[in-house]
Amino acid sequence: MKLVILGGGPGGYAAAIRGAQLGAEVTIIEERKIGGVCLNTGCIPTKTLLRAARWLHEQEKMEAYGIDVQMKLDFGELMQRKKEVVEQLTANVEMLLAAHRISTIAGRGIVKNSQTVKVATEEGVQDISFDKLILATGSRPMMPPVSGLDLPQVVDSTGALSFKEIPKRLTILGGGVIAVEFAILFEALGSKVTMMEMLPTILPREDELVQEAMTEILRQRGINVYTDATLKKVEKAGDGLKLTATGVGIPEFLETKNLLVATGRQPNVEGIGLETLGIKVHNKAVEINEYLETNVSGIYAIGDLTAKMMLAHTAAHQGLLAAENAMGQTNKMDYRSIPGGLYTFPEAASVGITEQEARKTRGDIKVGLFPYEALGKALADYEMEGFIKIIATAETNEILGVHILGDRATDLIAEGALAIGMEACLEEVAHQVHGHPTFNEGMGEAAMAALGLPLHLFPK
Amino acid sequence: MKLVILGGGPGGYAAAIRGAQLGAEVTIIEERKIGGVCLNTGCIPTKTLLRAARWLHEQEKMEAYGIDVQMKLDFGELMQRKKEVVEQLTANVEMLLAAHRISTIAGRGIVKNSQTVKVATEEGVQDISFDKLILATGSRPMMPPVSGLDLPQVVDSTGALSFKEIPKRLTILGGGVIAVEFAILFEALGSKVTMMEMLPTILPREDELVQEAMTEILRQRGINVYTDATLKKVEKAGDGLKLTATGVGIPEFLETKNLLVATGRQPNVEGIGLETLGIKVHNKAVEINEYLETNVSGIYAIGDLTAKMMLAHTAAHQGLLAAENAMGQTNKMDYRSIPGGLYTFPEAASVGITEQEARKTRGDIKVGLFPYEALGKALADYEMEGFIKIIATAETNEILGVHILGDRATDLIAEGALAIGMEACLEEVAHQVHGHPTFNEGMGEAAMAALGLPLHLFPK
Amino acid sequence: RSDDKIRVSPVAKKLAEEKGIPLENIEGTGPKGRITKEDVENYQLPVSDEVQEQD
Numbered sequence: 002m003k004l005v006i007l008g009g010g011p012g013g014y015a016a017a018i019r020g021a022q023l024g025a026e027v028t029i030i031e032e033r034k035i036g037g038v039c040l041n042t043g044c045i046p047t048k049t050l051l052r053a054a055r056w057l058h059e060q061e062k063m064e065a066y067g068i069d070v071q072m073k074l075d076f077g078e079l080m081q082r083k084k085e086v087v088e089q090l091t092a093n094v095e096m097l098l099a100a101h102r103i104s105t106i107a108g109r110g111i112v113k114n115s116q117t118v119k120v121a122t123e124e125g126v127q128d129i130s131f132d133k134l135i136l137a138t139g140s141r142p143m144m145p146p147v148s149g150l151d152l153p154q155v156v157d158s159t160g161a162l163s164f165k166e167i168p169k170r171l172t173i174l175g176g177g178v179i180a181v182e183f184a185i186l187f188e189a190l191g192s193k194v195t196m197m198e199m200l201p202t203i204l205p206r207e208d209e210l211v212q213e214a215m216t217e218i219l220r221q222r223g224i225n226v227y228t229d230a231t232l233k234k235v236e237k238a239g240d241g242l243k244l245t246a247t248g249v250g251i252p253e254f255l256e257t258k259n260l261l262v263a264t265g266r267q268p269n270v271e272g273i274g275l276e277t278l279g280i281k282v283h284n285k286a287v288e289i290n291e292y293l294e295t296n297v298s299g300i301y302a303i304g305d306l307t308a309k310m311m312l313a314h315t316a317a318h319q320g321l322l323a324a325e326n327a328m329g330q331t332n333k334m335d336y337r338s339i340p341g342g343l344y345t346f347p348e349a350a351s352v353g354i355t356e357q358e359a360r361k362t363r364g365d366i367k368v369g370l371f372p373y374e375a376l377g378k379a380l381a382d383y384e385m386e387g388f389i390k391i392i393a394t395a396e397t398n399e400i401l402g403v404h405i406l407g408d409r410a411t412d413l414i415a416e417g418a419l420a421i422g423m424e425a426c427l428e429e430v431a432h433q434v435h436g437h438p439t440f441n442e443g444m445g446e447a448a449m450a451a452l453g454l455p456l457h458l459f460p461k
Numbered sequence: 462m463k464l465v466i467l468g469g470g471p472g473g474y475a476a477a478i479r480g481a482q483l484g485a486e487v488t489i490i491e492e493r494k495i496g497g498v499c500l501n502t503g504c505i506p507t508k509t510l511l512r513a514a515r516w517l518h519e520q521e522k523m524e525a526y527g528i529d530v531q532m533k534l535d536f537g538e539l540m541q542r543k544k545e546v547v548e549q550l551t552a553n554v555e556m557l558l559a560a561h562r563i564s565t566i567a568g569r570g571i572v573k574n575s576q577t578v579k580v581a582t583e584e585g586v587q588d589i590s591f592d593k594l595i596l597a598t599g600s601r602p603m604m605p606p607v608s609g610l611d612l613p614q615v616v617d618s619t620g621a622l623s624f625k626e627i628p629k630r631l632t633i634l635g636g637g638v639i640a641v642e643f644a645i646l647f648e649a650l651g652s653k654v655t656m657m658e659m660l661p662t663i664l665p666r667e668d669e670l671v672q673e674a675m676t677e678i679l680r681q682r683g684i685n686v687y688t689d690a691t692l693k694k695v696e697k698a699g700d701g702l703k704l705t706a707t708g709v710g711i712p713e714f715l716e717t718k719n720l721l722v723a724t725g726r727q728p729n730v731e732g733i734g735l736e737t738l739g740i741k742v743h744n745k746a747v748e749i750n751e752y753l754e755t756n757v758s759g760i761y762a763i764g765d766l767t768a769k770m771m772l773a774h775t776a777a778h779q780g781l782l783a784a785e786n787a788m789g790q791t792n793k794m795d796y797r798s799i800p801g802g803l804y805t806f807p808e809a810a811s812v813g814i815t816e817q818e819a820r821k822t823r824g825d826i827k828v829g830l831f832p833y834e835a836l837g838k839a840l841a842d843y844e845m846e847g848f849i850k851i852i853a854t855a856e857t858n859e860i861l862g863v864h865i866l867g868d869r870a871t872d873l874i875a876e877g878a879l880a881i882g883m884e885a886c887l888e889e890v891a892h893q894v895h896g897h898p899t900f901n902e903g904m905g906e907a908a909m910a911a912l913g914l915p916l917h918l919f920p921k
Numbered sequence: 922r923s924d925d926k927i928r929v930s931p932v933a934k935k936l937a938e939e940k941g942i943p944l945e946n947i948e949g950t951g952p953k954g955r956i957t958k959e960d961v962e963n964y965q966l967p968v969s970d971e972v973q974e975q976d
């Protein structure tokens with residue numbers, strides 16, 4: 002069985018490994034770097050920079066513990082560290098692929114016919130034949146149609162990850178996860194940050210309580226957050242930029258050193274030969290069924306290309322299942338218990354649906370809310386900012402969503418995800434013993450609160 | 462219904478709150494401070510000091526991220542911070558009790574007869590009558606019979622938490638959780654630390670892999686770890702101590718500034734009137750059934766006094782159930798999915814049984830092991846030390862134990878605890894989507910590894 | 922009950938399958954009637970008069 006995978010991001014390489022584990026002869030075609038956006042210019046480099054930024058941000062906390070601290074950041078060295086982490090991880094993945102006897106072809110691939118992918122490599126064009134094909138070409142930043150976005154001071158996330166110096170003033174267009182992470186990052190590194198979001202709120206997919214709390218945190222750090230704001234025009238001004246915007250409360254003109262455009266990403270559906278086989282595209286993404294198969298039998302699509310939830314772990318899990326299905330299994334993809342995270346300080350994470358969505362779609366619900374400031378661990382660690390919120394149906398107590406803002410949220414969410422994945426009720430989480438003192442105690446407390454019997458909350 | 466609770470630690474106050482929530486008229490008798498050992502001289506003060514120590518320890522990591530850092534600790538200020546955290550938390554608990562209309566009596570209580578507790582208060586002796594009674598008198602440090610332990614330089618954990626200055630040399634007798642936490646703490650604060658454990662290993666209840674890895678970590682930090690070692694005698698020497706010991710590899714004489722005795726704790730069964738009603742004591746702990754009831758109907762016992770798993774969250778959960786049962790419910794206590802944690806850096810945590818115990822008692826098992834160094838998040842955060850190990854039955858894949866060493870372990874364990882609590886098999890955890898990049902990805906990987914299909918491990 | 926989704930723990934489900942006990946027959950004692958491993962282990966085969974009734 003010849004399994005060919007187009008694209009070597011987290012989706013593609015997971016599919017390749019699982020395919021090899023199940024006995025396929027696997028070839029993976031990658032035009033740039035193994036690891037895709039996530040390892041090279043996404044998840045990993047941002048998290049490395051955020052680790053340093055968090056230490057800088059924590060100086061005030063350290064002082065509260067009697068530590069007299071002085072820090073000075075060498076931005077070049079930090080960028081060097083980031084480079085090393087990325088190189089080590091991508092090298093690991095390459096070794097892993099080799100150890101699984103997966104062939105890697107460096108070049109741009111395009112579907113030629115129902116058995117062949119044509120690849121343009123440095124040594125010329127190669128035809129690679131397949132029995133099954135998995136498309137995993139990912140996505141790229143979306144640029145809105147605003148004049149002046151071609152100026153050199155305007156960057157996308159990849160550009161912001163290769164700044165030579167920390168911009169004195171940074172304006173971020175967009176208010177999604179990536180935009181907020183960069184805002185928190187550069188504020189901590191010393192930039193004066195402004196955010197501009199077209200919608201009435203940042204983090205539009207999160208629970209309203211998370212939206213409000215994160216907006217408040219950004220503002221407390223001196224970040225200007227403008228919502229309902231539209232960027233009209235970008236012009237050169239000195240060695241920086243002059244922005245023209247409209248909206249309530251936003252000045253008409255803003256001066257900035259750099260503009261980071263983080264307004265979303267679009268699937269790479271173009272120029273890969275989808276038309277040749279009539280592979281269906283809907284809303285600019287490849288259409289797939291529950292088994293990750295496109296409308297053409299034997300051809301699967303995964304990851305950002307399918308625009309389901311544009312996350313690395315969605316891509317990887319789709320990749321595993323697509324490979325399993327290509328090898329004859331019939332595993333369905335379920336998106337309900339996939340968590341999402343925000344690697345700010347404090348962190349945020351969620352799984353399932355928001356309170357607002359639950360009220361709309363599920364009628365009567367129960368909500369349990371537990372603030373970090375009531376946790377012993379939060380006080381001991383000076384991490385009192387945050388909460389855990391849990392949402393369930395009123396009738397059966399089935400858990401529908403978990404929303405966390407606060408330290409370690411991106412790891413705490415795993416318990417919530419497993420609870421939803423295993424179709425737990427509030428009782429299961431409420432009766433589970435949580436260690437003391439931990440942040441995860443808040444999960445048990447939130448579940449108890451939803452049931453009306455919290456331990457560490459004042460009676461109403 | 463008059464519910465009286467003897468002892469205001471985490472067990473006692475949890476019982477009081479739940480009792481009040483269910484409509485009881487609750488009185489709690491506490492001779493010292495509400496919050497017991499945990500809040501005043503246990504969990505909370507140690508974790509506050511460890512938070513500061515961790516920052517001190519991380520300086521090398523910060524340097525690797527291009528941060529030139531200088532730190533100077535004012536130990537007095539740190540102790541002040543610790544005091545404030547403790548005061549805030551105990552004040553919170555007191556307010557919580559008041560808000561639930563629970564009466565608190567300051568004084569030492571003793572069971573007088575089957576309806577009365579006699580309390581010696583500042584205003585004289587009071588008789589408090591009860592319908593149901595919950596005993597929650599906790600435990601105290603155990604001092605081994607070694608001559609010289611009454612010297613002022615010899616301290617227990619409470620003494621170590623009120624040091625006026627950081628001891629230049631600190632010797633710790635014992636190798637349990639508390640001993641290891643103090644070793645890591647004082648090493649990071651600048652002490653030269655020596656540990657002396659009678660058993661062949663430190664952390665005797667943990668999985669062997671955790672024991673070995675933690676021993677290695679202690680040694681790498683310059684801590685002398687002597688196992689199979691016995692302390693024979695303690696004598697005054699200058700302003701410090703001279704210790705005489707026997708064992709393989711340990712010098713006969715050791716000089717130290719202070720000796721911290723952390724050899725275990727014993728339940729407070731004495732002088733509380735157990736004999737009056739013939740309440741049974743076994744192995745120096747109060748005997749209880751699954752419903753937390755003693756052999757005397759209507760009298761319950763919880764927490765360290767019952768020596769089940771001497772942890773604050775065990776005490777609290779027992780407290781909730783004892784109160785519920787006193788109020789007519791019939792809830793069984795189940796100890797199988799109670800996690801335990803070690804708040805060192807890196808942290809450690811576990812739930813369920815060890816690999817060694819599983820092999821002995823469950824026959825054929827599966828083991829999945831995933832190292833932190835294979836996690837993108839661990840690289841991005843410079844937290845490559847550690848692993849997640851998962852143990853299951855070979856036949857049904859029922860998860861029996863999870864053992865974690867590494868950053869955030871005390872919070873990651875919540876997923877493992879819920880998995881065991883909900884009787885999950887390896888498949889449930891392996892098929893659960895874990896966010897990327899997180900430390901909890903390691904849980905999914907460990908489960909996949911146990912099933913033979915890990916994503917980020919080299920094939921054998 | 923049969924059209925309601927049966928709440929059962931993964932371990933209990935496997936164990937019941939192994940023993941050939943239909944889940945419908947087991948009384949769940951966990952939260953919201955969830956069938957636990959213990960419920961399957963404690964399950965008693967129906968006594969003979971129930972079998973006679975079917976005749």
Ligand SMILES: Cc1cc2nc3c(=O)[nH]c(=O)nc-3n(C[C@H](O)[C@H](O)[C@H](O)COP(=O)(O)OP(=O)(O)OC[C@H]3O[C@@H](n4cnc5c(N)ncnc54)[C@H](O)[C@@H]3O)c2cc1C
Pocket residue numbers: 007008009010011012013030031032033034035036037038039040042043044045047108109110111137138139140158159179269272273303304305306311312313314315316344896897898
């Ligand atoms: C700044 C930033 C931060 C992010 N942080 C996170 C995070 O913390 N957590 C998270 O879950 N997600 C995060 N994401 C999103 C995550 O990076 C993507 O969801 C993920 O990379 C999608 O994986 P993929 O395999 O579908 O595609 P990609 O990672 O986009 O990989 C596709 C690969 O295919 C190659 N390719 C494309 N076309 C061809 C062709 N014709 N021939 C050969 N090769 C081709 C590309 O070169 C690329 O390497 C972040 C994204 C960004 C931009």
Ligand SMILES: Cc1cc2nc3c(=O)[nH]c(=O)nc-3n(C[C@H](O)[C@H](O)[C@H](O)COP(=O)(O)OP(=O)(O)OC[C@H]3O[C@@H](n4cnc5c(N)ncnc54)[C@H](O)[C@@H]3O)c2cc1C
Pocket residue numbers: 436437438467468469470471472473490491492493494495496497498499500502503504505507568569570571597598599600618639729732733763764765766771772773774775776804
């Ligand atoms: C240094 C240290 C660190 C620890 N760290 C952790 C940790 O991180 N996590 C964890 O889970 N556990 C930890 N523990 C253990 C934890 O503190 C105990 O398990 C927990 O306090 C037990 O709670 P309890 O309610 O049973 O008893 P206690 O906390 O001991 O409380 C008993 C209370 O009863 C009072 N009392 C006793 N007799 C009488 C009487 N006759 N009349 C009136 N009042 C009386 C006492 O004054 C006391 O306040 C730690 C312990 C120590 C020593």
